[in-house]
Amino acid sequence: xxxxxxxxxxxxxxxxxxxxxxxxxxxxxxxxxxxxxxxxxxxxxxxxxxxxxxxxxxxxxxxxxxxxxxxxxxxxxxxxxxxxxxxxxxxxxxxxxxxxxxxxxxxxxxxxxxxxxxxxxxxxxxxxxxxxxxxxxxxxxxxxxxxxxxxxxxxxxxxxxxxxxxxxxxxxxxxxxxxxxxxxxxxxxxxxxxxxxxxxxxxxxxxxxxxxxxxxxxxxxxxxxxxxxxxxxxxxxxxxxxxxxxxxxxxxxxxxxxxxxxxxxxxxxxxxxxxxxxxxxxxxxxxxxxxxxxxxxxxxxxxxxxxxxxxxxxxxxxxxxxxxxxxxxxxxxxxxxxxxxxxxxxxxxxxxxxxxxxxxxxxxx
Amino acid sequence: xxxxxxxxxxxxxxxxxxxxxxxxxxxxxxxxxxxxxxxxxxxxxxxxxxxxxxxxxxxxxxxxxxxxxxxxxxxxxxxxxxxxxxxxxxxxxxxxxxxxxxxxxxxxxxxxxxxxxxxxxxxxxxxxxxxxxxxxxxxxxxxxxxxxxxxxxxxxxxxxxxxxxxxxxxxxxxxxxxxxxxxxxxxxxxxxxxxxxxxxxxxxxxxxxxxxxxxxxxxxxxxxxxxxxxxxxxxxxxxxxxxxxxxxxxxxxxxxxxxxxxxxxxxxxxxxxxxxxxxxxxxxx
Numbered sequence: 223x224x225x226x227x228x229x230x231x232x233x234x235x236x237x238x239x240x241x242x243x244x245x246x247x248x249x250x251x252x253x254x255x256x257x258x259x260x261x262x263x264x265x266x267x268x269x270x271x272x273x274x275x276x277x278x279x280x281x282x283x284x285x286x287x288x289x290x291x292x293x294x295x296x297x298x299x300x301x302x303x304x305x306x307x308x309x310x311x312x313x314x315x316x317x318x319x320x321x322x323x324x325x326x327x328x329x330x331x332x333x334x335x336x337x338x339x340x341x342x343x344x345x346x347x348x349x350x351x352x353x354x355x356x357x358x359x360x361x362x363x364x365x366x367x368x369x370x371x372x373x374x375x376x377x378x379x380x381x382x383x384x385x386x387x388x389x390x391x392x393x394x395x396x397x398x399x400x401x402x403x404x405x406x407x408x409x410x411x412x413x414x415x416x417x418x419x420x421x422x423x424x425x426x427x428x429x430x431x432x433x434x435x436x437x438x439x440x441x442x443x444x445x446x447x448x449x450x451x452x453x454x455x456x457x458x459x460x461x462x463x464x465x466x467x468x469x470x471x472x473x474x475x476x477x478x479x480x481x482x483x484x485x486x487x488x489x490x491x492x493x494x495x496x497x498x499x500x501x502x503x504x505x506x507x508x509x510x511x512x513x514x515x516x517x518x519x520x521x522x523x524x525x526x527x528x529x530x531x532x533x534x535x536x537x538x539x540x541x542x543x544x545x546x547x548x549x550x551x552x553x554x555x556x557x558x559x560x561x562x563x564x565x566x567x568x569x570x571x572x573x574x575x576x577x578x579x580x581x582x583x584x585x586x587x
Numbered sequence: 588x589x590x591x592x593x594x595x596x597x598x599x600x601x602x603x604x605x606x607x608x609x610x611x612x613x614x615x616x617x618x619x620x621x622x623x624x625x626x627x628x629x630x631x632x633x634x635x636x637x638x639x640x641x642x643x644x645x646x647x648x649x650x651x652x653x654x655x656x657x658x659x660x661x662x663x664x665x666x667x668x669x670x671x672x673x674x675x676x677x678x679x680x681x682x683x684x685x686x687x688x689x690x691x692x693x694x695x696x697x698x699x700x701x702x703x704x705x706x707x708x709x710x711x712x713x714x715x716x717x718x719x720x721x722x723x724x725x726x727x728x729x730x731x732x733x734x735x736x737x738x739x740x741x742x743x744x745x746x747x748x749x750x751x752x753x754x755x756x757x758x759x760x761x762x763x764x765x766x767x768x769x770x771x772x773x774x775x776x777x778x779x780x781x782x783x784x785x786x787x788x789x790x791x792x793x794x795x796x797x798x799x800x801x802x803x804x805x806x807x808x809x810x811x812x813x814x815x816x817x818x819x820x821x822x823x824x825x826x827x828x829x830x831x832x833x834x835x836x837x838x839x840x841x842x843x844x845x846x847x848x849x850x851x852x853x854x855x856x857x858x859x860x861x862x863x864x865x866x867x868x869x870x871x872x
Contacts, residue, residue, distance in 0.1 A: 287702050290872045309704055317702040321695030327630040339619045340703045342611040368630060
């Protein structure tokens with residue numbers, strides 16, 4: 223056991239932001255991939271870096287994880303400067319990259335052993351942690367299978383498990399759920415929530431608005447290398463457009479009465495007769511409860527009453543003038559590496575089912 | 588000490604994190620990389636065809652198809668041929684490094700390695716050591732095949748071991764060529780194309796399969812100064828397969844051991860810095 227108490231004390235004492243970026247800039251020749259990006263992530267929280275393909279998300283993560291040198295600006299991970307103390311940064315964080323970062327010819331267990339060994343973990347410790355991680359990621363049965371035979375979801379889970387073998391306090395996840403089916407995606411979200419509960423700080427990039435909404439405490443929206451908006455998911459939604467009261471009447475013959483009643487209390491009522499649905503702009507929750515009380519006292523029977531906040535998709539549209547999903551939908555496989563693709567021939571990442579981010583049901587929050 | 592450790596804030600996981608482990612020493616890093624590559628062989632034994640089936644096929648083809656019509660200064664062509672095939676197999680170790688390295692560089696796993704608290708060079712050194720192991724398997728297979736078809740070591744143990752040592756040294760030099768090509772090319776296909784059109788003919792343009800005497804004079808000079816020729820001549824002499832080169836032979840063939848040493852050092856000295864530079868450039872952005 224080589225647990226160095228001193229290092230542990232240093233880690234425990236550090237209470238500053240887990241991740242900090244200050245005026246990060248990255249240029250590749252004439253193109254500026256990342257343009258003056260600054261943010262700060264408190265310990266134990268999740269930052270979602272949201273943007274379309276080619277926005278500069280991956281390049282930002284690569285700079286924060288010492289894989290790429292910033293053209294200018296600085297960044298710190300767990301208090302260590304990425305340029306001056308890359309070694310300490312690497313000891314403080316785990317990275318799950320966009321392309322699969324596991325060894326396809328090794329089994330799941332061997333991949334864990336490989337990384338555990340490269341982190342300097344004692345052999346017995348590697349075995350114990352491997353069992354634990356395989357269990358936690360529902361890979362116990364697949365532990366002895368070669369990764370080549372894994373499904374996309376299993377591979378992603380293993381990728382994450384491998385990053386966790388040394389329990390890094392900070393975790394960078396570059397599009398962790400890209401290429402996953404909806405069920406695997408929700409499973410992965412649960413795992414990530416568990417990590418945050420245990421105190422891990424997460425920075426995740428995503429093109430999925432729903433994902434950022436589900437996981438992130440704060441969201442930084444970037445487009446063309448620049449930060450165009452920042453805030454909690456709620457703030458971002460409030461920032462763009464109003465919320466709306468939506469109510470569905472049970473019986474078609476009561477739609478007219480409902481319209482009259484609603485119009486007496488709020489302005490700008492819109493009626494969709496066929497769907498028996500009425501919509502009206504609202505300031506917030508108190509408008510909805512007021513309307514709810516009014517209908518409670520009336521004879522009108524409602525199927526549903528709710529407050530609909532604009533989705534992050536709407537937010538993105540209002541911020542950038544284009545939908546977040548549109549770039550992916552074109553499915554250009556060459557557009558994976560956030561401008562660095564011209565330099566390398568990397569695995570072209572899956573661009574399967576980019577559009578299944580059912581961006582409805584926003585009122586669930 | 589303990590009470591300080593226990594004042595962990597609720598936020599921080601009580602399990603040890605990467606800070607709590609000393610990063611592994613260089614030997615463990617390299618050993619782990621070699622282990623990884625050896626596992627690859629276990630999963631894809633066909634990776635070894637280049638040092639097993641292919642050279643054995645060459646031995647058999649040359650020994651039985653061309654053997655009858657090639658005159659050498661050795662008692663038997665088969666005995667004369669075997670050091671040639673061994674040298675060729677070792678020259679191809681550059682191939683093995685180049686393809687393997689290039690495939691790693693094209694995958695996300697290289698990013699993973701670079702995000703770990705280990706030296707970047709461990710990836711290279713591990714792969715080089717692996718490649719020497721890979722080629723050594725080939726040398727072993729060749730030796731057994733050779734013994735089966737009539738090749739013998741007729742000299743002493745010392746010279747015999749020196750011959751194997753020279754072979755490994757030459758392999759070490761070739762690895763740098765592999766690192767250079769593997770780091771510079773964009774895809775394994777490109778690596779294959781380049782290596783096949785360069786290393787492959789170079790291994791033929793020598794005394795590997797046929798004596799140089801029959802070549803036109805300029806080609807003969809090229810062949811005799813080919814590093815492969817010195818290596819092959821050295822092995823043949825050290826194993827007692829041929830008598831020492833006559834006094835009128837080309838200079839490298841009169842001092843084959845020394846020339847092989849010089850060539851190996853020279854290739855390493857010239858190519859290694861270029862190779863390291865190419866690798867660093869490829870893994871930096």
